[in-house]
Amino acid sequence: MKAFLASLVESSFYSIQKLSSTHCCAIKRAYISDVYVSNRILDFYVKSGFLGHAHKVFDEMPHRDSVSWNTMISGYTSCEKLENAWCLFTGMQKSGSNVDGYSFSRLLKGIASAKRLDLGHQLHSLVVKGGYEGNVYVGSAIVDMYAKCERVEDAFEAFQEISEPNSVSWNALIAGFVQVRDIETAFWLFGSMEMNAAARADDGTFAPLLTLLDDPMFYDLSKQVHAKVLKLGLDQEITICNAMVSSYADCGSVSDAKRVFDGLDAKKDLITWNAMIAGFSKHELKESAFELFIEMQRSLIETDVYTYTSVLSSCSSGEKDQIFGKSLHCLVVKKGLEQVTSVSNALVSMYIQFPSGAAMRDALALFESLECKDLVSWNSILTGLSQTGLSEDAVKFFSCLRSLNVEVDDYAFSAVLRSCSDLATLELGQQIHGLAIKSSFELNEFVTSSLILMYSKCGVIEHARKCFEQVSSKRSTVAWNTMILGYAQHGLGEVSLDLFSQMCDQNVKLDHVTFTAALTACSHTGLVQEGLDLLNSMEPVYKIQPRMEHYAAAVDLLGRAGLVNKAKDLIESMPLKPDSMVLKTFLGACRACGEMEMAAQVANHLLEMEPEDHFTYVLLSHMYSDLKKWEEKASVKKMMKERGVKKVPGWSWIEVRNKVYAFNAEDRSHPLCREIYLMIEDLTLEMQWLDDQDSSNYGV
Structure with a gap:
């Protein structure tokens, strides 16, 4: 009869109705008092998820x-x-039941998942007291517990206590060093594992x-591991292949990743x-x-x-x-x-990359409708405001963050400081x-x-430079890049290139x-050959x-060096189809060099694109x-009007006593505009006088 009930329990796996019926049958027939039958019912309730x-x-077990x-x-x-498992373990000890290796290993697994090092230490002492530290299953669980709590030295010591470590023991230890990104030790352990006849590398290793x-x-x-x-x-x-796809992609070889992907078929x-x-x-593919x-x-x-967050990041x-x-x-x-x-x-991040003003409104609408906002949500909007030129709004949003007691992290500081850069508000920065x-x-x-x-x-x-010096020793690529660009924009191209050389010497990525x-440094300093050598290398x-x-x-x-034809040859030899950024740069070079015919061709192409x-x-x-070609100029103006294109006015601003004053062309909105224009006239006359003086000194 007990065998019959056991078979009923097995056949009713995942069916609570059948399992409950079998349970009732066992009670009715008085077999529930049998420990074996009760344990079987208990086991299948647990496996079915009905704790x-x-x-x-x-x-109710007698x-x-x-x-x-x-x-x-x-x-x-x-x-x-x-917590429930720990209480049961404590009750098990008090009841006098035999605490065995299975008890320790299962509880250690829970402690490892929760990363409760304090409980892990207590249980480890009980393992030693019970003489189970050499048991391969318990020992492996101890190694895994310490590894997941990022105590790899303790994990290594526990590993050495195991008399005959198996693949699970080795994998737990290797995974621990992987978690703390100790590449050298992880691969050294892998080599040692290969020399051990009792263990074989498997998916849990690779x-x-x-x-x-x-x-x-x-x-x-990566190729050697493959x-x-x-x-x-x-x-x-499949576990190894999935990791291989990610590894090859991260190492820059998307073709190898795709080859592994295609090789899996169904x-x-x-x-x-x-x-x-x-x-x-x-890789922006x-x-x-x-x-x-x-x-x-x-x-x-x-x-x-994860599928949607990945593909949305490509938009x-x-x-x-x-x-x-x-x-x-x-x-x-x-x-x-x-x-x-x-x-x-991910949707917010996608919309803030779209160029239209409506896209930023869509991003804000998404943000407002989201019930559970996290720090990424707030930072995405702050970054979007900063990137789309809404710098004043970004600064206000940052102030709002602080007033709402929302946590402000490094991304928030970075975004608002970039807005201060765009506004050139030194005091606020x-x-x-x-x-x-x-x-x-x-x-x-x-x-x-x-x-x-x-x-x-x-x-x-x-x-x-002072800010840069604080982190330059940490090999922060981002800081080095920004400092190089800063010197380039100040016309100090030689200093920029010297920093570039230092990056190479110090193995900064x-x-x-x-x-x-x-x-950019080469461009602003006229170092033509150096720049071309850099591109070609x-x-x-x-x-x-090259992108x-x-x-x-x-x-x-x-273009700045007047080598328009060479710029044209470079564009024609590019492995990529030139986008609007390249063509606009070339158009500016054509204008600067007076290459009207070439400029017209490029402009017509750009007008079709954008x-x-x-x-x-x-x-x-x-x-x-x-060129005093007034008819052609009028034609361009007419085209703009017909297509509804309006020139976006340029703005200038100045910060005085922590307040920003903005101006555009022929702006007369400022209350002191009369005094401002008088000062501009005086400065213009003074510059003309200085220019005349320079010309007379050189005999011009």
Whole structure:
């Protein structure tokens, strides 16, 4: 009869109705008093997730053995209810039941998940007292507990206590060193594991190791690990392959990641698809990311939150991106994910990249509708206001954050300081600098880089250098890049290039922004050959593929030197199709060199690409004015009027006693405008007089 009841319990797995009926049958037949039957019922209530029912059965059991206690402890640790599991363990000790290796290992697993080092220490002492520290299962659980609590030295000591460590023991220790990003020790342990006959590397070994290989400098090591995986016949293990896709993408080889992805065929799971989309997005291969997402939809692969956050990060300012991004927004609403904070944050980040003013309003509407805002939500809006030129609004938003007692972190400080840079409000920037010091963020690399930018744009390059010196020893790429750019904008190109050389000498990681800053320095200082050499060495020497902004900087470099034809040759030889940024830079160079015919061709192309952008119309109009071609200028003005394009007026501002005064052309809104214009006239006359003096001194 007991065997019959056991079979009934097994057949009713995951069916609470059948399980309850079997339970009633056991009570009716008086078999519930049998420990074996009760334990079976208890076990399947736990495995079915009905812990409340299980605990009721446990409380009503007239006799309990160690299996009864261990089953309940295991159930609560699996559901991450450590306090309940700990109480049961304490009760087990008091009841006199035999606390065995299974009891210790299951409870240690719960402690590891909760990272409760205090309880871990207590349990470890009981393990030693009971003589179980050499047991491979208990010892492995102790190693795992210390590793997950980031006490790798303690984990290593516990590992050495195990008489014959198995693969689980080795994997737990390796994962611990992976968690603290100790690459050298993690791979040393992997080598030691290979020499141990009792342990064999598996997916639990390779998957964590591959997460460490997330930089182009580790590309060769990734290939070696991949070769080892192939040698051991683990190339179809989905966990390893997923980690391999992410690792190759992080190391800069999207083609290798795609090769692993394609090799899985029907074995791909959701993580595989997400890893590949994330890889494409990280490398700005947005078309590939979009196509893969569409393929997921056609293949009826169920998407999740991570899928949407990854693909949304690929949507930038292009017209096609905007259409695709809005379609994704519709899908998010259809899936009922619009109130998922991470997805909503990704949508906000997407909208703030779109160029229209309406996009920022959409981002704000999303932010307002989000019920559970986190720090990323607030920072996304603050960053959006800063990036879209709404700097005054960004400063006001920052003040609002502080008044609402919302936590202000390094991203918030960085964004508001960049707004101060755009407004050139030195006094306000200094006040926020003081607040950053008070909040212990002054040494954060992003805050420091924003401080460098703020002081540079406010003309106080010495203060910028002082901020830089505080973090330069930390090899902060962001701070180095900003300092190089700051010197470049101050016309100190030689100093910029000297800093670039120091970056290389000190092994500070170079990125695409580094080269943009260095090329800008060459452009502002007229170092033509140095700039071209830098551009040509990017891919072969530094393994960084030139982007559109690098070519734009090089075109600007040649244009400023009057080498318009060479700039044209560079554009024609580019491996990328020139975008509006490159063409606008070239158009400015054509105007400066008086190349009217070439400028007209470029302008016509730009007008087709961006018919609503005022920049090309205005520059073309000014060129015709310079050449006194009034009919052509009138034609451009007429075209602007017909297309509804309006020139965005330029603004100037000055900060006086912590107050910003803004002016545009022929502005007469200021109450002291009469005195201001009189002063401008006086200054103009004085400059003309000084210019005449200089001319007479040189005999002109």
